[in-house]
Amino acid sequence: MDLIRIIVAILLPPLGVFLQVGIGGAFWLNILLTLFGYIPGIVHAVWVIAKR
DSSP states (O other), X not given: OHHHHHHHXXXXXXXXXXXXXXXXXXXXXXXXXXXXXXXXXXXXXXXXXXXX
């Protein structure tokens, strides 16, 4: 299941974080990072998924 979340995180980083932790601080931070740059959003999303 984590492999699917990582693939989703690469395509749509906020969705990958949402599937892992729901709506919370990490989700909003990821939206902000994705708006500032796509790569920081991906890095954060993969980090959140790998951490849990």
